[in-house]
Each structure stands twice: as C-alpha cells, then as structure tokens.
Amino acid sequence: ELKVEQNPLFLSMQEGKNYTIYCNYSTTSDRLYWYRQDPGKSLESLFVLLSNGAVKQEGRLMASLDTKARLSTLHITAAVHDLSATYFCAVDRGAGNMLTFGGGTRLMVKP
Amino acid sequence: NAGVMQNPRHLVRRRGQEARLRCSPMKGHSHVYWYRQLPEEGLKFMVYLQKENIIDESGMPKERFSAEFPKEGPSILRIQQVVRGDSAAYFCASSPMVTDPYGYTFGSGTRLTVV
Numbered sequence A: 001e002l003k004v005e006q007n008p009l010f011l012s013m014q015e016g017k018n019y020t021i022y023c024n025y026s027t028t029s030d031r032l033y034w035y036r037q038d039p040g041k042s043l044e045s046l047f048v049l050l051s052n053g054a055v056k057q058e059g060r061l062m063a064s065l066d067t068k069a070r071l072s073t074l075h076i077t078a079a080v081h082d083l084s085a086t087y088f089c090a091v092d093r094g095a096g097n098m099l100t101f102g103g104g105t106r107l108m109v110k111p
Numbered sequence B: 001n002a003g004v005m006q007n008p009r010h011l012v013r014r015r016g017q018e019a020r021l022r023c024s025p026m027k028g029h030s031h032v033y034w035y036r037q038l039p040e041e042g043l044k045f046m047v048y049l050q051k052e053n054i055i056d057e058s059g060m061p062k063e064r065f066s067a068e069f070p071k072e073g074p075s076i077l078r079i080q081q082v083v084r085g086d087s088a089a090y091f092c093a094s095s096p097m098v099t100d101p102y103g104y105t106f107g108s109g110t111r112l113t114v115v
Helices: none
Strands: A004-007 A012-014 A019-023 A034-036 A043-049 A055-058 A062-066 A071-076 A083-092 A097-101 A105-110 B005-007 B008-011 B019-024 B030-035 B041-052 B053-056 B065-068 B075-079 B088-093 B110-114
Touching: A004 A083, A012 A097, A019 A034, A019 A083, A034 A097, A043 A055, A043 A062, A043 A071, A071 A083, A071 B041, A097 B030, A097 B041, B005 B088, B008 B019, B019 B088, B019 B110, B030 B075, B041 B065, B075 B088
Parallel strands: A012 A105, B008 B110
Antiparallel strands: A004 A019, A019 A071, A034 A043, A034 A083, A055 A062, A062 A071, A083 A097, A083 A105, B005 B019, B019 B075, B030 B041, B030 B088, B041 B053, B065 B075, B088 B110
C-alpha cells in the first residue's frame, strides 16, 4: 500500500525567510503533484513532476523530485503572507490517476 | 469551459437521511474520481469511474456508500443513512485520459454536515 508522508505538518515562519517542505512516499511512482488549499476552498494545482530530477519553479515556490529516494521537496524562497495556506503532495498509485495524498503542511507566514 | 462542477456546495443532513452529491466533469473528460477530506486531513481516494463503469472502488466504505457515472448526466456519490462521521468535504476530480497528468482538475467540493 502506497503511503505518503509530509513534514512538517505545521510551519510558522517570518516573511522573508526560506524553508522546505518534504514529501516522502513508500513505493515507486512516476507522477507527483503539489497542491495548495486555502481554508474552505478546493485544491489549486501548483506543480506536476514526472521524472527523476525534475525541477519546476513558479514565483517563490520551487519543487523537485528524486524518484530514487522517493522524495519530493517544495522550497519556499523569501516567504510572503500570501503564501499562507495548506500544501499537499500527492502521488499517483501508478494506474489510472488515483492519487494518494500526504497529510498536508499548514503554512503560516507572519508579517 | 466551466471546469469541474459540483453541487450542492453545502449540504446538511440529519442522521439516517440520504445524501446525494453531484459532479459534472469538464467537457471532454471521461474519467471521474471522488475523494473525501476529513477536517484537518489530506484527501482520501474513494472511487474511480468512467461512463457507466466503476473502475476502482477500493477506497469506498463497504456499506452505505455508492457511486455511479451514467451515460447521460453527472456522476453521483450517494451516502445512505448518514452518520456524524460522514461529515467531511467531498471532492470530485476529472481527467481527459489516464495518460494525461496535466488535465487532472478538482471541483470546488461539497461540504456535508450531518447533524
């Protein structure tokens, strides 16, 4: 059974600081997704990572994938308050786009 | 393109009643997925459907829950005899084909409250 673990579960940081969220998964997969969720809202797709060594950047967020280590990271550079949200990674089970989600990282960026 | 449409957005049911949640996939999408999100948790896969077929229901509770995606109309997630533990947000996602990772799109969700 595929397990996906994120850490930390909760992150409080000051504006301007850098930090990394980690996503470990237990079995081989070639698709990893990062999503953002604001309270009471749906999921906003941030990144789709499809191959070992993939790195994607959008604004202050950068995601990478190491399929050999079964690890993805979401790096936040110079955080701003607008980035406050819950971030989820999700891994495709490998057959049919059925995703297994991590427990989420609740990020609070303080002014 | 209106995106993945779910309704209702909020649903309140008394214990023992039935809940029906609807999901209309994006135009051109023939694959539908249902997920449940309990408070403060990640989403949990429930069921994967194509038109008139259940492909994988490994995440569905064995009792009281059922799903369908008829030839015409939206996909329906049905919960019979709801209990307080069914209170959650239910999200639907659709994709055009399983080989397309970029087309995977979530709806806004239905928030079910059982009182």
